[in-house]
Amino acid sequence: MAPSAAPADKAAPGTARGEDALAALTALVRDDLEACNRLIVERMQSRVALIPELAAHIVAAGGKRLRPLLTLAAARLVGYRGDRHVGLAACVEFIHTATLLHDDVVDESALRRGQASANALFGNKPSVLVGDFLFARAFELMVADGSLEVLRILSSASAVLVEGEVLQLVIQNDMSATEAQYLEVIEGKTAALFAAATEVGAVVAGRPAAEQAALRAYGHNLGVAFQLIDDALDYSAEQERLGKTVGDDFREGKITLPVLLAFARGDEEERAFWRRTVEEREQAGPDLPRAIALMQKHHAFADTVARARHYGDAALAALMTFPDGAERRALADVVEFCISRAR
Template sequence: MSATIHRIGARPEPSLEPMIKMVAADMNLVNSVILDRMQSDVPLIPELAGHLIAGGGKRMRPMLTLASAKLLDYSGNRHHKLAAVVEFIHTATLLHDDVVDGSDLRRGKRTANIIWGNPASVLVGDFLFSRSFELMVEDGSLKVLKILSNASAVIAEGEVNQLTSVRRLDLTEERYLDIIGAKTAALFAAACRIAAVVAERSETEEMALDAYGRNLGIAFQLIDDAIDYASDAATMGKDAGDDFREGKMTLPVILAYARSEGEDRHFWREAIAGRKITDADFAHAIELVRSTRALDDTLARARHFGQRAIDALGIFPAGDARDAMVQAVEFAVARAY
């Protein structure tokens, strides 16, 4: 692999716009596939699925499939259906996640489970998973099927792993990174890697794109977890403090608890046990996360993984596609600043 191609943070105002513009025409075709394949004779299915799919997200994961294809100068059209697969897998997991977490808001809108109820959300999530596998089979590549189906299984494992670690003060940073590597980064990695498969590129290029996506996914989740202790609902599109009130052991909490003693350590025990969940308690948690530098160190780790993602692109030729993918990493990390 070549030397570092760009230092993260060197660009003053990174933007996702170069990637959005680069893949705009392809994304229109992906959206057509999504709209077509989420249809059903059962009206509730497209209604509920459409609520989340049209919910204002940036479609980061399918964009990564399209951007990776651009990076490789792929001139076919298989990546359109596969990018739709990636979005369906992501949407299905969001529907299931909101039921598990009991979430009220996503991207500033009421969640599907609040509007239609938990059973409908779970079942429509299952429908979208099924549609994604139909599209994979239509593509006809056993390798693509293996990569995406494995990612689906790993995501589910990560979610179960996280579920069993809620309110567990003994959760280590290592296990936490395993959890987010599975529940978030696995789909980022697969989304990028499949572009190399359809473009019939080498194993080296395939695994470089996998590394790019995986490290970007970890950085992305670390920033999400940091923002919960650094922002408000208007910025986040969800209620600030959701993770805190749900007793989720994210990295800011793991580090803050490890660095606390006496009354502060007692506070974390009470809070994670669910006995301190008021706004004042959350404000105190933010204060502790900041004073122990747990927030700063979480952001530093995000920058580390972001740099690893950027470095993974070093084997590819310089150009607009590579620069857009580098900026996407910088943008993901800069969200917390």
């Protein structure tokens, strides 16, 4: 499945790299982000005390706020000077946070961003219900914005996101799954919200369809690159840096690109290993190190990062629609931030 924009010319990045790129983007929209954070805290409140308590646990767990940052920066990139983007950035973060709560229940995760997950602390039922509450708050913010186009974009992204998560369950533990199916999963569960987060920036500014499409392409390709790196990190990063237990995807039998590449390039004995550990979920202590060794042997990590770079280049190409400036440079540097996490 091809990226949304051809990676021909790259937008000239600025000087920031890695975490510095995210810090630079945050500084650029600091006032808007602070307003967004205040709105998030306000809309988390409920007369049922458990709701803000549980929601605050995950919201305060150290997330980078990347998706709302993209909404705020995209609106500034196209010259928007109102305040609608603040509410929509909060909406995007609520959608994202709701899916995190649901994902951790589905995956039976014990950690989220290096801390005990909400389901580990509060239980599965409260986590699912508070996730539903945050989805409801997100839709309240969409309606309050008053734009049917914004409502269409964000509600559609929410539906596609859930479809991606369900498809991931469908192909889980199935070594006959294809790369096309895997890409459909990550385009749904991750890239759809990235694309919507950036696209609504152009919508609130009333910009032409070409600019709206360019920001959608930027967000989509950035989201695919981001998830490709996340999936590689599950087998290569330290637990402290990843914020979850290394090898979770392996233990759950998730089908990701590093697994698919190692399986496709392996001999029959190696393929039998993947069928036993991923399909049949028969795993022992030495199996994760062996899985990592097989991925290294068949260059699955390097090729996953290279694929992420390809989508990153497409995101940069989409930014060329816009004139050079601090916002475009910051958004270009975010591409490098997403990919440099694999170092």
